[in-house]
Amino acid sequence: MNTENTPALEIVDATLELGDGDSRVRALDAVSLTVRAGEFVAIVGPSGSGKSSLLAVAGALSNPDSGSVRVHGTDLSTLSKGASAKFRLENIGFVFQSGNLLPALTAADQLRLAGRLAGNRKVDAESVLDSVGMAHRAKNRPGHLSGGERQRVGIARALVNAPSLLLVDEPTAALDRARSHEVVQLLADQAREQNVAVVMVTHDHDVLEHCDRVLEMVDGSLGAVRTA
């Protein structure tokens, strides 16, 4: 199954409804999306249009009501809860808004913990940090890192288990313009170097130039905006 041509992410006709009764909303409406390894896709769209829901479905955090989601050939709907957690550890990297690092851990330990969770006790944290330009802050806790530095460590943490898919939720929300460009450039570089598929949700139209493809989400439907 895991051949060169298998897309890293393949969503077909995914529909997701959230809430109950009157407040029931269709967060995803027959969404289809295919992302190749090494491809960097950005998703833009107004608030509440379903962008986070798309990441949740792609990241095995929610199951769509209908349609299918395959990550590197594995149909996520076939996984039990425990199996999908294990699958996330090994195949999917998450980068959250403002890094979401654990306050108690140094930059290097953030990576080591991610490795340990996946059963790898010999993570070379320094060299992965080096690849995001953060080797010199390896011993700093998040409290002593700037927003951009935190985001870099967050990216390094997401890459530590060599995932095939990187899901990124508003990585530049807390950053200034220059820092935003650096971080998104880093993601674009990593996508190419590590041959990992990246899906990034953003409100920040400035950074779209670094992406291979930009899609727009409106009321739960995904459509093309432009090709970079």
Next chain:
Amino acid sequence: MFLALRELRFARGRFALMGTVIALISVLVVLLSGLSSGLVNDGVSGLKAMPVTAFAFDEGTMKDNAFSRSVLEEDQLAPWRDAEGVQAAEPMGVSIVNSTTDDGKQVDLTLFGVDTDGFIAPKTSSGEGLDRADGIVVSETLKDDGVAIGTVVTLDRIDVELTVVGFTEGQATFGHVDVAYLPLETWQLIASNTAQPGVPTDATVAAADYSLFSAVAVQAKDDADVDLAAADEAAGTTSMTLTESFNASPGYEAETLTLSMIQVFLYVICALVVGAFFTVWTIQRAGDLAVLRAMGASSRYLLRDSLAQAVVVLLVFTGIGVAAGVAMGAIMPDAMPFELEAGPIATASVLTIVLGLLGAAVAVLRITRVDPLAALGGRR
């Protein structure tokens, strides 16, 4: 433990604050345990030391203070001697008196009137045993009051003069009062209220027409079970095993119950304090936990880590508290009935840790309710 230890180091202020409470609770638990052991020894060490299986009191005697309340007649002794499985049964007289030593010191004594060569006759650590009518063997603890062999003790009001002829092996107290063993006949003379002031002699003792006593001390044959109920029926008595009889000593039950209740409260407080801390701590970390769950960490891993954290905190701070409690116990004034015994202290420490862990376990269970979806933007 990877995360647990780093969090402990990172949030050491918060953990130290909670740990201090645990340590203080442990100090109290140790002090109470010492006080408890001390009170038990003070209350019943005189009984504990006896090679007795059971005591029989007059039928219907109120359990509290049964030793000094009960009055038995001579013919109630024989059925006990004849009962199946009984090695020996001897009369014993118990009364509590005020007295004054020859250097003017006032001491309270529990008089144990016993057969001078029977099985409950005291073993002495110094001096001779009981043989003369006016001789008493007293608790070693009386040495603190300046009592020595040859000290003459005068019983208040009736002015009977008794002479210390020996000391027991270790502490022998009953209802917080030092025990003085004396021949049963002398005890009966004193109990008869016909004693003349001065030194009782074999002649005055023999002249007393009084054969009542307080209790029958029963010793079972090795490996034999005595049918206490049947013997009670035959003798018209109510019997208690040695341990049951502790409750018949003055104040014993009230004291031990009070202390046990305080100890139980401390354990509950420990569980609640640790539980409350870990509840707040888990809620504070809810965002971090959601991120970890989204990354793929299992709830089991996170639960194990959090419990390990609780174990470390409880072990360290209970250890500190127990050490401090033992150190404080060592400098307690002699007047306080305080006895540090390894067994009760170990039990108390383990209970503190276990109850604390129970509180932590209930609190960290909410980890299983953390929704990994919460880690995604806009839903925190």
